[in-house]
Amino acid sequence: MSVEREVLAEIRALRARVAGISGALVASVDGLLIAQDVPGVEPSGAAAMAATTLGLGQRVAQSLIGPGEFREAVTRSGGGYFVVYAAGRNAVLAVLAPDGLNVGRLHFEARRTTARIADLVAARSTAR
Amino acid sequence: MTGAAPDVMPPATIKVLVTGPYNAGKTTLVSAISDIPVVTTETPSQDEAGPQHGAGSEATTTVAFDFGVFTVRDGAGVIELCLFGTPGQDRFSFFWEILAKSMLGFILMVDATDESTWGDARGILDFYRGLADVPYVVGANRAPGERQAARLRRALRLPPEVDVVPCQAIDRQSAAHLVLVLLRRVLVQMQDARTADAPAS
Numbered sequence: 001m002s003v004e005r006e007v008l009a010e011i012r013a014l015r016a017r018v019a020g021i022s023g024a025l026v027a028s029v030d031g032l033l034i035a036q037d038v039p040g041v042e043p044s045g046a047a048a049m050a051a052t053t054l055g056l057g058q059r060v061a062q063s064l065i066g067p068g069e070f071r072e073a074v075t076r077s078g079g080g081y082f083v084v085y086a087a088g089r090n091a092v093l094a095v096l097a098p099d100g101l102n103v104g105r106l107h108f109e110a111r112r113t114t115a116r117i118a119d120l121v122a123a124r125s126t127a128r
Numbered sequence: 129m130t131g132a133a134p135d136v137m138p139p140a141t142i143k144v145l146v147t148g149p150y151n152a153g154k155t156t157l158v159s160a161i162s163d164i165p166v167v168t169t170e171t172p173s174q175d176e177a178g179p180q181h182g183a184g185s186e187a188t189t190t191v192a193f194d195f196g197v198f199t200v201r202d203g204a205g206v207i208e209l210c211l212f213g214t215p216g217q218d219r220f221s222f223f224w225e226i227l228a229k230s231m232l233g234f235i236l237m238v239d240a241t242d243e244s245t246w247g248d249a250r251g252i253l254d255f256y257r258g259l260a261d262v263p264y265v266v267g268a269n270r271a272p273g274e275r276q277a278a279r280l281r282r283a284l285r286l287p288p289e290v291d292v293v294p295c296q297a298i299d300r301q302s303a304a305h306l307v308l309v310l311l312r313r314v315l316v317q318m319q320d321a322r323t324a325d326a327p328a329s
Contacts, residue, residue: 028174029171029172029191030171030172030173030174030189030191031191031217031219031220032174032219044219045219045222047219048219048220048222049222051171051191052169052191052192052215052220052223054191055169055170055171055191055192056169056191056192058169059167059168059169059192063167089172090172
């Protein structure tokens, strides 16, 4: 199975474990799509936005918050959530969900997903 | 003026953008000229169009923006030039408009040695010209001389009053020269606007 297919499997597994997710994608940290399951959303644009959000969030964490590793960036509107996690040094996981999401549960479950995705993406880079 | 000390004037703050295609030298320019440690948002990049990186160095790209401040003395006053470097690839174009809010001018950086990027430069230029009627200058980065700058001018189809400045973004003096060319145009535009607004005597 290609890395992209395995990453997609991780995305789908996360959606199965956490109720209320409407979509999720994984991109490289420089904004290129790796895998996506975001019905109704243009995935390439969303991938770039996820990378920008992660890059900005990490800069804010490092420069303003102080010591401690970046965890997630949450954008919340009346319609719901866009949550961005680092998945290793080279990838970003982004999750879309309507209002009503159990955010704490998502953060907890995303930890396993991002660790797995980090390994998959690292293996992909070595293979190139 | 009497012998009294002049009032301390707060610095004027002028926001300008530094834009241009991937790898044109935007982040390099902001880093070279900033008086404060520059704020960057760079990541490793797999982009193909990165011919300038020597052996052992990693290609990087800006995913959000760069921020630097360049302080200039103007007569008795001080001007704080706030420089916002934009990402280059057009997948980040959603962010270009956000960064451009309240800009008073922009620098279009172009790699004068890589003509394959000049089409993208033209597209970015059209985008920003469409957003705001502000002065801009073109930095012909890595240009060995005026001839390459002239080729770039023709390729971008620039009006004759727009400056194309050969520069080495990595060199602070060269970077400062480029930025001051833009600043002069911005100040003229601001002065013209003030004159236009002044009540008729």
